[in-house]
Amino acid sequence: MEKDQLLTRRRALLAGAAALGAAGVASALVPGTGKRAAPESASAAGAPPARRPLRPSEYRLSPLTGYGPPPTTPGRTPVRREPLLRVSGRGRTMVLTFDDGPDPRYTPPILDTLARYEVRAMFFVCGGMAADHPNLLARMADEGHVVGNHTWSHPLLTDLGRHRIRSEMERTSDVIEKAYGARPEWFRAPYGAWNRAAFQLGAELGMEPLAWTVDTLDWTTPGTRTIVGRVEDGAAPGVVVLSHDAGGERSQSVRALRRYLPALLDSGYHVTVPRRQYV
Numbered sequence: 001m002e003k004d005q006l007l008t009r010r011r012a013l014l015a016g017a018a019a020l021g022a023a024g025v026a027s028a029l030v031p032g033t034g035k036r037a038a039p040e041s042a043s044a045a046g047a048p049p050a051r052r053p054l055r056p057s058e059y060r061l062s063p064l065t066g067y068g069p070p071p072t073t074p075g076r077t078p079v080r081r082e083p084l085l086r087v088s089g090r091g092r093t094m095v096l097t098f099d100d101g102p103d104p105r106y107t108p109p110i111l112d113t114l115a116r117y118e119v120r121a122m123f124f125v126c127g128g129m130a131a132d133h134p135n136l137l138a139r140m141a142d143e144g145h146v147v148g149n150h151t152w153s154h155p156l157l158t159d160l161g162r163h164r165i166r167s168e169m170e171r172t173s174d175v176i177e178k179a180y181g182a183r184p185e186w187f188r189a190p191y192g193a194w195n196r197a198a199f200q201l202g203a204e205l206g207m208e209p210l211a212w213t214v215d216t217l218d219w220t221t222p223g224t225r226t227i228v229g230r231v232e233d234g235a236a237p238g239v240v241v242l243s244h245d246a247g248g249e250r251s252q253s254v255r256a257l258r259r260y261l262p263a264l265l266d267s268g269y270h271v272t273v274p275r276r277q278y279v
Helices: 002-018 107-116 127-132 134-142 162-180 196-204 224-234 251-266
Strands: 093-099 122-125 146-149 240-244
Touching: 093 107, 093 251, 107 134, 107 251, 122 127, 127 134, 127 162, 134 146, 134 162, 146 162, 162 196, 224 240, 224 251, 240 251
Parallel strands: 093 122, 093 240, 122 146
Antiparallel strands: none
């Protein structure tokens, strides 16, 4: 019963997170301003508001802006003042991300598959897991992957005060720096649930938020074929794919990657990691 209640709550959280858009609340920002766009009004008849077509890269990787220290602040990592609207590479570029690890059961075979196809990915790690398996973060560094901050204990940040949010982020950044060799430049809120404090504190710690545009929902163990189908159906230039390498039984995620990664590459996609460009 308790497990069912937890599953129901997580599904509700994810459903709410989806409403935040591709990069937390960033999809509601006016590009280049860091400000929220005015909501579109519904028609007098109560019909849903008309949706303005989005340019292909307008919303996919746009983090909340305007909270970071000035680029000239001594000892502080600058955070962009305009949204990131593209990933490195040209044409059909995608980003693969894996959350909740590292886990010695599933992270190594995922790394093996990425190495086989010479692909780099992003790993949003939890501090508690990273502290127990620093060798896996060292391998990520050696193989050119990007490690991001996914908090220490995977809490719902919107339920926490600023002091606790900072602690969750800062402790994790410290562990990543020690094991990976550099402090993280990206963070992802557990469940995709951000609030203003999380954005502000992340920026103060030199990190930008990144969510996703294709959710494999692999944590529900829907079957390898289903995971593969969700990635292949959602493939498009600039897409960020969410999968998991920990937090439960992830053998389906491992097997799915072995199937969809070569298929994406054969289809002409360039799978890489985003690059921070200060503007």
